[in-house]
Structures are given as C-alpha cells and as structure tokens.
Amino acid sequence: MEALKDIMLRVAGVIEESIVDGPGLRFVLFLQGCRTHCKGCQNPQTWDFNGGTLVSAEDVLARIQGDPLVHGITFSGGEPFEQAQALLPLAAELKRRGYHLMAFSGYTFEQLLPKPGCRELLSLLDLLVDGPFIEEEKSLELRFRGSRNQRILNLAASREAGWTPVLDALNGSIER
Numbered sequence: 001m002e003a004l005k006d007i008m009l010r011v012a013g014v015i016e017e018s019i020v021d022g023p024g025l026r027f028v029l030f031l032q033g034c035r036t037h038c039k040g041c042q043n044p045q046t047w048d049f050n051g052g053t054l055v056s057a058e059d060v061l062a063r064i065q066g067d068p069l070v071h072g073i074t075f076s077g078g079e080p081f082e083q084a085q086a087l088l089p090l091a092a093e094l095k096r097r098g099y100h101l102m103a104f105s106g107y108t109f110e111q112l113l114p115k116p117g118c119r120e121l122l123s124l125l126d127l128l129v130d131g132p133f134i135e136e137e138k139s140l141e142l143r144f145r146g147s148r149n150q151r152i153l154n155l156a157a158s159r160e161a162g163w164t165p166v167l168d169a170l171n172g173s174i175e176r
C-alpha cells in the first residue's frame with residue numbers, strides 16, 4: 001500500500017474538535033469537490049474540484065493524533081467518496097488505531113456500492129449519513145442530518161446483512 005506521505009488529499013478544511021458531526025468529540029475532515037450540487041447546500045465553496053488545498057494523508061493523521069481527546073473521525077465535504085481511493089489507506093490506519101469512523105455522502109449507500117473504492121471505504125467505516133440534502137425535506141430537529149431523506153446507516157450491520165442498508169439507532173434521535 002502507498003505510504004501516507006505520498007498520498008495527497010484535496011481538502012476544503014478541518015474542524016479539530018466537533019460535537020455536531022457525529023457521536024462524541026470528533027475531528028472532521030472536509031474533502032474538496034462535489035458534483036451533487038444540492039439546492040440550499042451550506043458549503044458551495046466545496047464544490048470546485050480544483051479548489052481547496054492539497055494535504056498529505058500523513059499530515060492529516062499527525063493532526064488527528066495531536067489531540068488525545070478525539071476518538072472519532074468524520075469525513076465530510078464536499079463529497080468524500082469522490083476521493084475514496086485516496087482515503088482508503090488513511091481510513092485503514094485510523095481504524096487500526098481504534099478510531100470510530102463516520103462519513104457523510106450526497107450519494108445513497110446503494111449508489112456508492114459500485115463506485116471505485118467506495119465499497120472498500122465503506123468496509124472500514126462505522127456510520128454513513130447518506131443521500132443529498134433536499135431543501136423541501138429540511139429539518140433542524142434531525143441529529144447529524146440536514147433533511148429527512150438522509151439516513152444514518154450502521155455499516156457493520158449493513159455489511160452483515162449482505163450489503164443492504166441497516167439504519168443505526170441514532171437515526172431516530174433528534175436535536176434538543
């Protein structure tokens with residue numbers, strides 16, 4: 001496998017400590033580039049595939065490791081699965097180190113499965129929030145989600161079910 005120092009990720013930004021992008025205290029990596037272009041997207045500056053900054057996977061890992069309070073990593077965007085193959089070695093290393101891994105995608109679980117590198121990346125993750133943001137289904141009450149069509153999938157259970165989507169218990173939780 002390619003060394004992390006040789007793998008460049010196109011990154012829109014990071015949040016080093018977040019409590020709103022998944023369970024617990026999390027490091028959030030926003031990947032640059034998205035072709036879904038949802039109406040009402042909060043981050044249209046992340047759409048341009050030539051935007052953002054190139055950062056090595058090794059540098060991302062070092063930043064994550066610099067904070068002993070963080071136990072979860074969230075890949076967000078932009079569309080993280082557009083860089084699925086580049087993310088694989090970093091995700092594998094994070095999993096090996098025991099981090100809880102979650103991703104957001106504008107694609108549904110079913111749409112992701114045949115895309116290059118995506119099933120492999122989903123094999124390493126714990127949770128997936130899937131589907132585009134749909135303004136007409138927007139709700140401020142949903143935990144970790146922007147619109148009602150989006151699902152929080154338990155990926156271990158989904159894999160065990162033969163790669164069919166299984167909702168996580170968090171799917172029913174609401175913001176208070």
Ligand code: SF4
Nearest residue numbers: 034037038041078106
């Ligand atoms: S998938 Fe996410 S980043 Fe892409 S347009 Fe939709 S809300 Fe914005």
